[in-house]
Amino acid sequence: MLQKIHHLGYAVEDLEAASRLYRERFGARLEEPEMVADQGVRAAMFRVGESRVELLEPTGPDTPVGRFLAKRGEGLHHVAFQVEDIEATLGELGRDGVELIDEEPRVGAGGTRMAFVHPRSMHGVLTELVERQD
Numbered sequence: 001m002l003q004k005i006h007h008l009g010y011a012v013e014d015l016e017a018a019s020r021l022y023r024e025r026f027g028a029r030l031e032e033p034e035m036v037a038d039q040g041v042r043a044a045m046f047r048v049g050e051s052r053v054e055l056l057e058p059t060g061p062d063t064p065v066g067r068f069l070a071k072r073g074e075g076l077h078h079v080a081f082q083v084e085d086i087e088a089t090l091g092e093l094g095r096d097g098v099e100l101i102d103e104e105p106r107v108g109a110g111g112t113r114m115a116f117v118h119p120r121s122m123h124g125v126l127t128e129l130v131e132r133q134d
């Protein structure tokens with residue numbers, strides 16, 4: 001079961017410029033940017049109620065977000081849903097033939113356990129599953 005929208009991931013060209021926009025215009029309190037080497041991004045998060053926005057700047061053109069920016073430009077990159085048990089969710093999806101980018105959970109921004117599901121199986125939306133923390 002999807003518990004809530006955990007965060008929205010935005011692909012941006014310039015993390016500092018995007019952070020400034022949300023900080024100065026909308027009073028967002030941005031967390032310290034974090035390098036997620038595994039995904040080739042620098043990420044900065046801010047809370048919006050129960051959810052967050054994750055600003056993603058690629059570390060280079062030859063990364064998933066770098067290729068996304070080259071092809072589509074800045075914009076919404078993925079939607080992340082919170083689930084209770086990520087292994088169980090991935091197991092069920094895999095058995096049902098849903099195309100997974102990550103068969104096993106990995107560690108994402110903020111130390112979360114997460115996995116991506118292919119947009120081909122999600123009506124065009126790159127979907128991230130994040131296991132509930134706490």
Ligand code: CO
Pocket residue numbers: 007008009054078080128
């Ligand atoms: Co994300």
